[in-house]
Structure formats: C-alpha cells, structure tokens
Amino acid sequence: MAKTMDHLDELEAQSIYILREAHRAFDDLCMLWSIGKDSTAALWLARKAFLGRVPFTVMHIDTTFKFPEMYAFREQYAREWGLDVIVGCNRAALERGINYDNYDAVTVAHELKTVALQQTMAERGFKGLVLGIRRDEEGTRAKERVFSPRDKNFEWNYKDQPPELWDQFNTTFTRDSHVRVHPILHWTEVDIWEYHRREGIPVCSLYYARHGQRYRSLGCQQVTRPIESTATTIDEIIAELKVIKTPERAGRAMDQSQAYAMQKLRAMGYM
Numbered sequence: 001m002a003k004t005m006d007h008l009d010e011l012e013a014q015s016i017y018i019l020r021e022a023h024r025a026f027d028d029l030c031m032l033w034s035i036g037k038d039s040t041a042a043l044w045l046a047r048k049a050f051l052g053r054v055p056f057t058v059m060h061i062d063t064t065f066k067f068p069e070m071y072a073f074r075e076q077y078a079r080e081w082g083l084d085v086i087v088g089c090n091r092a093a094l095e096r097g098i099n100y101d102n103y104d105a106v107t108v109a110h111e112l113k114t115v116a117l118q119q120t121m122a123e124r125g126f127k128g129l130v131l132g133i134r135r136d137e138e139g140t141r142a143k144e145r146v147f148s149p150r151d152k153n154f155e156w157n158y159k160d161q162p163p164e165l166w167d168q169f170n171t172t173f174t175r176d177s178h179v180r181v182h183p184i185l186h187w188t189e190v191d192i193w194e195y196h197r198r199e200g201i202p203v204c205s206l207y208y209a210r211h212g213q214r215y216r217s218l219g220c221q222q223v224t225r226p227i228e229s230t231a232t233t234i235d236e237i238i239a240e241l242k243v244i245k246t247p248e249r250a251g252r253a254m255d256q257s258q259a260y261a262m263q264k265l266r267a268m269g270y271m
Helices: 007-025 037-049 068-080 091-095 105-124 139-143 189-199 234-241 253-257 261-267
Strands: 029-032 057-061 085-088 128-130 147-150 178-181
Touching: 007 037, 007 128, 007 178, 007 189, 029 037, 029 105, 037 189, 057 105, 085 105, 091 105, 189 234
Parallel strands: 029 057, 029 128, 057 085, 128 178
Antiparallel strands: 147 178
C-alpha cells in the first residue's frame, strides 16, 4: 500500500521541487546559510533533494559579530556535510568603523550584510540565490514570491512581484538582475521545529534554554536578545511556541529600531 503523505511530507516535497527547479534554472546558483534553524533546515532539504550532497556553493555572510557558538556550528557541519562554503565579509566597512558601538542597527545591517552580499555575489557572478526565509517570520517576507527578482542594484520592488499560480514559477528575468529562491517560504516556525525533530537535524545550542533563557532567532550578539524559557528540548520548544504570544523576531533590535525598518532594508537588498 502506498504511504499517505502527512503535513511534513507535503512541505518537504514542495521544497525539494523548488530546489530542483532552481538547480535546473541556474548554472550559477548559491545558497545562503545564516546558521539559524531555518537555513539549516533548508540545507538539509537540499541534501535530500540531491542525494546527500549540496551541488552548489553555500555562502555565509559574516558581520564578525556573531555568537561563538554559531561559528563553531558552521565549521563543524560544513566539514561533516562536505559543503563548499564561502564567507562574505565587508572588510572595508569594518575598517571604516562600521559597528554597533558607532552606528544604529539598520546601518550596520545594510553595510555588513546587504553590501557584503552584493560584493560577494558580484565577485563570484551568482545569478540565483537560495534563502531560508518564511512568510510567517516577518511582515515584509509575507510579500515575497518563491522566485523573486532583484534588479541590478539589488533592490526589491515588493509592489511588483510575478504571479505564481499552480506552482508555475517564473525563472526567467533580465540579464542584469538576480533571482532569490525561497524553498521554505510556505513553512511555519512550528513546521521547522517539527521537521528538525523528525529528521534529527542538528541546530545551534543557543536555541535551547540555559539559566531560564534561550534564543528564538539568531543574529549578531549586540542586537539579539534571548526570551525567557525553560525549553531544553525540541518537544519543549514546540509546546512553548504553541502558546507564546510574542513575535518570533521580538528579540532582534534591528526590527524594532525604526518604523518599517525591515521593509526598508529588504527593499535595498537585505535578506
């Protein structure tokens, strides 16, 4: 008898289809890895989609202000999974003194994330970029498409997105643009954790509670705050998420620093 697909099976199948479509459409494809739970799940899906290996470059944009646990996680699983990892960093901005002591979080994010991404993509010539973002994570991401174009300046016109009906994705855009591919856009935060639990996907230790606190979303140390929590297992995290009322990114200072900060950043090319 054929196995009946459950909710996670359906999500997984859709994501694998998207990843294979992206690989077919772009010879110069790259995948962003933030070291967070979402992008790590997306990497796991890519390994499943391509028989245990990721057949394209994996990029980590490094502000140099991440948690030590995140760097250790990156090095361990890049090695264990045989990933072709490159690290993008805007060294010129750091040398100019761009940091959280001297500038606001939005400026730092633009210089050390968006500009670093622009520089790295230009150097390597990538035209397709896979990201592990979800619609339910943050308001502007709800406006995204699965295959979403950015112009030559990396700018995103969120008011002019291509229709995607019946899984018919537009993968053809102008030569001077690049396309962002979102294979887990249709997942929720709980879906991600349930998939981590089912698949046994490793996750950075910062997500688990220590001394009554844990991180729900990971970013730079100076602008990321933990939440109160006693959840030390994935089961406990899932149970917590089913009753919690605060937004997922409430602990990210950048999101709170200015009105529409994320929409402004993402319109300029932020992840």
